[in-house]
Amino acid sequence: MTRLRLVHAVLLSLFAANTTTVDPIRFEDGPAPRFVTRTGRTARKYLPQTMAGGVAVFDYNNDGLLDIYVVNGATMPGLVKDGPQYSDRLFRNNGDGTFTDVTDTAGVGGEGFNIGVAIGDYDNDGFEDIFVAGVHHNTLYHNNGDGTFTDVTERAGLARPDPQYGKLWAVGATWVDYDRDGLLDLFVVNYVQWDPKTEPVCEKGGLPDFCYPRAYAGVPNSLFHNNGDGTFTDVSASSGIRKSIGKGMAVAAADFDGDGWPDLFVSNDTLPSSLFLNQRNGTFKEAAIEKGVAFTENGAAISGMGVDAQDIDNDGLPDIFETALLNETMPLFRNLGQVGFEEITFASGVAHASLAKTGWSNGIYDFNNDGRKDLFAACGHVMDAQGSLHATVPQTNIIFANLGKEQFADVSASAGVALARRDVHRGGAFGDLDNDGRVDVVLTELDGPLRILHNVSPAPNHWLLIRTIGTKSNRDGIGTRIRLVTEDSVQYNAVSTSVGYASSSDVRVHFGLSRRALAQELELFWPSGTHQILKNVKADQVLTVREP
Amino acid sequence: MKLQVALALALSWLASADSYSQSEPARSTQNEQTAHETAKRNLLQALEQNPNDKKALFQLGQLMVDEGDFVSAAPLFRKYVAISPSEPGAWAYLLRCAVGQHDVREADAAQRQIERLAPTNVALHAQAACWLAGSGISEVTAVEFELAMSLALNQTRSGALWYSRLGQCYEHAQDPNRAARAFQAAIELDPDTEANYFRLAHLLAREGKAGPASEIMASAVAHFPRSVTTRVEAGNIELEAGNPERALEGQQRAATLNPQSPGVLLLLGRIQLTQRRYPEAIATLEQAAKLAPADAGIHFYAGQAWMKTEHGTERALEHFKRSLDLDPSRASTYYWLGSLFFHREHDYRVAVQYLEQAVDRAPELEAAHQMLIQAYKRLGEDAKAAGQLRRYEEIVQQKAKAEAPR
Numbered sequence: 037m038t039r040l041r042l043v044h045a046v047l048l049s050l051f052a053a054n055t056t057t058v059d060p061i062r063f064e065d066g067p068a069p070r071f072v073t074r075t076g077r078t079a080r081k082y083l084p085q086t087m088a089g090g091v092a093v094f095d096y097n098n099d100g101l102l103d104i105y106v107v108n109g110a111t112m113p114g115l116v117k118d119g120p121q122y123s124d125r126l127f128r129n130n131g132d133g134t135f136t137d138v139t140d141t142a143g144v145g146g147e148g149f150n151i152g153v154a155i156g157d158y159d160n161d162g163f164e165d166i167f168v169a170g171v172h173h174n175t176l177y178h179n180n181g182d183g184t185f186t187d188v189t190e191r192a193g194l195a196r197p198d199p200q201y202g203k204l205w206a207v208g209a210t211w212v213d214y215d216r217d218g219l220l221d222l223f224v225v226n227y228v229q230w231d232p233k234t235e236p237v238c239e240k241g242g243l244p245d246f247c248y249p250r251a252y253a254g255v256p257n258s259l260f261h262n263n264g265d266g267t268f269t270d271v272s273a274s275s276g277i278r279k280s281i282g283k284g285m286a287v288a289a290a291d292f293d294g295d296g297w298p299d300l301f302v303s304n305d306t307l308p309s310s311l312f313l314n315q316r317n318g319t320f321k322e323a324a325i326e327k328g329v330a331f332t333e334n335g336a337a338i339s340g341m342g343v344d345a346q347d348i349d350n351d352g353l354p355d356i357f358e359t360a361l362l363n364e365t366m367p368l369f370r371n372l373g374q375v376g377f378e379e380i381t382f383a384s385g386v387a388h389a390s391l392a393k394t395g396w397s398n399g400i401y402d403f404n405n406d407g408r409k410d411l412f413a414a415c416g417h418v419m420d421a422q423g424s425l426h427a428t429v430p431q432t433n434i435i436f437a438n439l440g441k442e443q444f445a446d447v448s449a450s451a452g453v454a455l456a457r458r459d460v461h462r463g464g465a466f467g468d469l470d471n472d473g474r475v476d477v478v479l480t481e482l483d484g485p486l487r488i489l490h491n492v493s494p495a496p497n498h499w500l501l502i503r504t505i506g507t508k509s510n511r512d513g514i515g516t517r518i519r520l521v522t523e524d525s526v527q528y529n530a531v532s533t534s535v536g537y538a539s540s541s542d543v544r545v546h547f548g549l550s551r552r553a554l555a556q557e558l559e560l561f562w563p564s565g566t567h568q569i570l571k572n573v574k575a576d577q578v579l580t581v582r583e584p
Numbered sequence: 585m586k587l588q589v590a591l592a593l594a595l596s597w598l599a600s601a602d603s604y605s606q607s608e609p610a611r612s613t614q615n616e617q618t619a620h621e622t623a624k625r626n627l628l629q630a631l632e633q634n635p636n637d638k639k640a641l642f643q644l645g646q647l648m649v650d651e652g653d654f655v656s657a658a659p660l661f662r663k664y665v666a667i668s669p670s671e672p673g674a675w676a677y678l679l680r681c682a683v684g685q686h687d688v689r690e691a692d693a694a695q696r697q698i699e700r701l702a703p704t705n706v707a708l709h710a711q712a713a714c715w716l717a718g719s720g721i722s723e724v725t726a727v728e729f730e731l732a733m734s735l736a737l738n739q740t741r742s743g744a745l746w747y748s749r750l751g752q753c754y755e756h757a758q759d760p761n762r763a764a765r766a767f768q769a770a771i772e773l774d775p776d777t778e779a780n781y782f783r784l785a786h787l788l789a790r791e792g793k794a795g796p797a798s799e800i801m802a803s804a805v806a807h808f809p810r811s812v813t814t815r816v817e818a819g820n821i822e823l824e825a826g827n828p829e830r831a832l833e834g835q836q837r838a839a840t841l842n843p844q845s846p847g848v849l850l851l852l853g854r855i856q857l858t859q860r861r862y863p864e865a866i867a868t869l870e871q872a873a874k875l876a877p878a879d880a881g882i883h884f885y886a887g888q889a890w891m892k893t894e895h896g897t898e899r900a901l902e903h904f905k906r907s908l909d910l911d912p913s914r915a916s917t918y919y920w921l922g923s924l925f926f927h928r929e930h931d932y933r934v935a936v937q938y939l940e941q942a943v944d945r946a947p948e949l950e951a952a953h954q955m956l957i958q959a960y961k962r963l964g965e966d967a968k969a970a971g972q973l974r975r976y977e978e979i980v981q982q983k984a985k986a987e988a989p990r
Contacts, residue, residue: 236792238792238794238795239794239795240794240826240827241827241829241830247792248792248826250790250791250792251791251792308950324954325950325953325954325957325973325976326954326957326973328954328955328957328958330950330951330954331950331951331954331955333923333926333927333955334923335916335919335920335923335949335951335952335955336951337951363858363860375958375961375962376957376958376961377958378958379927382894382927382928383927388894391860391892392860
């Protein structure tokens with residue numbers, strides 16, 4: 037027995053985490069608007085009930101403060117919002133740490149069982165619009181610029197059922213100008229073929245629980261081209277997107293191959309991930325196998341959940357951070373350029389800490405402003421919180437600090453008591469809610485309250501927030517790549533609101549500048565092809581950059 | 585002759601009865617290939633001398649079918665049935681050729697002839713249904729499968745073999761509903777063969793039907809209460825269905841029968857792997873490997889467990905290599921070795937060697953294609969990377985073609 041313990045002790049030592057000095061990352065649970073993500077709990081389990089929780093942070097009224105929009109579930113299996121408890125909610129940021137519920141005035145309470153949200157100014161009028169992805173029902177809200185929104189789904193041509201699959205279940209979306217015509221197009225992530233009438237009955241440990249994804253057939257994703265007149269054309273087939281059948285969970289838009297055109301990475305649940313490379317002619321080529329991101333090193337298709345794509349090693353190429361199910365690790369793919377991607381999940385130190393978690397929304401942000409982007413994942417088991425696995429369903433979130441040289445350390449334990457809280461987390465949106473230069477996180481949890489993780493990281497590091505205003509490019513500047521140079525570092529970032537699972541993040545680009553109070557050079561590569569250079573930009577400000 | 589043909593058909597089928605359960609298709613040796621070529625030459629000579637030589641027509645057709653050359657084989661069998669239209673075995677081979685060429689009309693005609701000439705020949709109908717599995721010739725497949733299934737009612741215990749085989753065909757063709765029905769028929773005909781319970785339960789578990797899979801294994805356990813194998817397999821099924829806790833219950837019951845059984849320890853190690861109890865998994869699997877040093881599966885999972893540790897690459901390598909020595913047919917072992925050399929050792933040259941073996945053995949192993957393409961690129965062998973990508977894309981296209989409704 038003693039010998040066995042000794043063997044175990046020796047083996048356990050093999051799992052000890054690396055410890056390296058890094059500027060601390062700290063979060064506190066900040067005051068959050070009163071909101072509960074309702075899943076329409078039932079004794080029998082319906083798959084959408086474990087998938088809810090999209091959240092967005094965006095400035096809907098252009099007052100310079102990030103507001104919060106949260107989508108919500110509905111009755112099940114009816115998929116009806118039969119009371120205010122199921123309403124999607126818009127909370128206006130009052131600028132003093134409080135929020136006001138403006139849902140009714142804004143007219144964005146929504147219909148049906150909604151899952152995800154994507155923010156973008158599709159008509160270039162200077163006001164952010166809202167796309168809501170839902171079960172058999174999507175919604176496009178046009179921002180009227182006066183604090184109200186209009187449901188324009190039908191008029192925009194986004195209400196039509198799929199010709200082959202009928203009404204699709206969408207879980208998320210991204211706004212991306214794939215043809216670089218200055219108008220944001222819409223890529224919608226569709227999950228599985230699902231009908232409450234044919235929902236299989238599954239159990240776990242003798243109790244009803246959610247069925248595995250393999251019980252459902254996959255579907256293609258959708259791509260809608262913005263016609264510039266308030267309408268969209270479904271180009272899923274002609275663009276080649278429709279050829280790939282998946283069980284989409286999330287999408288990241290970035291120029292993965294460095295050709296100046298936006299590509300798309302889609303995480304799929306229990307199916308290989310998809311990488312759609314933009315062919316610069318309105319079509320995409322699926323190249324996940326070719327580029328080495330379809331599978332992880334274990335060879336199995338993981339239960340891909342959330343995804344973010346930003347440059348973790350500042351080599352100018354967007355890398356991919358994906359969340360996945362318990363025991364699958366959270367894959368980290370380093371972009372090597374034309375060669376493809378290299379999986380560094382184990383080599384980076386991310387694998388061991390993430391093995392014990394089921395991740396949902398995630399983001400690549402520099403939380404301690406030290407000039408290196410860190411990783412955050414919202415966690416919670418996929419199975420039912422009332423089921424046989426109830427003890428393991430709520431999970432703590434996880435933060436990896438970037439140590440440089442593609443090394444990460446799990447710093448969750450030292451990031452404050454807010455990180456020790458176990459909940460069934462789902463959505464997660466990232467943005468600087470109080471404009472203090474530190475990226476906060478807004479989280480949803482199933483049948484639990486909205487949370488704001490207020491970033492209180494103590495290091496006196498400098499920062500820069502950049503709001504891009506496109507003129508020839510789309511007005512949000514989505515897709516703009518930014519190179520920032522300080523005295524001792526070069527960093528890269530790109531404008532995107534599509535981050536994590538079902539969620540939409542601050543359109544402003546955040547840089548941590550460590551101890552440098554000046555960016556010697558700021559170089560912007562706009563989607564239109566415009567190349568812009570700003571010199572000697574002072575740190576610690578929200579800088580608006582207009583496309584020349 | 586009629587009897588001989590039917591017998592030859594049945595025997596050739598039985599000889600390959602377990603091929604789907606093997607990860608590597610049987611490979612012909614150089615001697616076998618030479619013999620094959622010689623036989624073809626002789627048969628062609630025989631046909632030159634007598635174009636209506638039935639025996640030569642049939643045997644040459646069989647050889648062509650073995651080679652997958654249905655275009656050449658089909659005229660031989662057409663000629664055969666023109667000469668001798670009442671031999672169901674020849675019609676069956678014609679059906680095989682029609683399936684190979686996706687010729688719906690000829691498949692339909694051949695199936696009708698088999699049904700007319702040998703309405704109750706279970707071996708023939710099971711074989712025909714097997715050939716049709718996954719063919720995309722849906723109407724003929726449905727008719728032939730139902731016909732084969734209808735014959736189960738009149739079979740004795742020995743007939744279970746046909747249905748077990750039929751189930752494997754449809755499982756291989758990713759038609760789980762038909763596969764499950766065939767396995768169920770096999771169990772009903774022969775409730776004393778454990779393997780049929782295992783096949784059905786594995787199939788159900790893979791389809792996410794954990795409850796029915798557990799029920800099948802519960803009935804197996806009730807039927808074989810003293811069988812460690814059945815208890816272990818029940819645990820394996822639970823593990824496959826994503827229930828490690830219930831798998832552990834099964835493992836513990838198996839352990840009461842024989843705690844030192846390597847199979848019992850292997851199951852425990854796999855459960856511990858699933859539960860991320862890596863140090864324990866390593867200890868358990870190392871113990872199992874000591875008890876059964878020649879068990880390739882134990883070494884395979886021990887390698888996986890060591891791969892989960894930060895400093896376990898060397899031990900993982902030892903186990904994977906040992907596993908490969910013991911069972912060189914398992915594509916997944918080549919894959920893991922390739923992955924180890926690719927991701928941990930960054931030795932892309934060696935990784936390529938293993939990954940090429942993996943894709944040769946299991947062309948459907950997409951992850952191996954992905955890594956092989958990447959490994960070639962790391963070596964600067966772009967032409968090989970492009971070639972491998974083309975090969976992968978061809979496989980995908982063939983698969984899509986086979987699965988497309990016709």
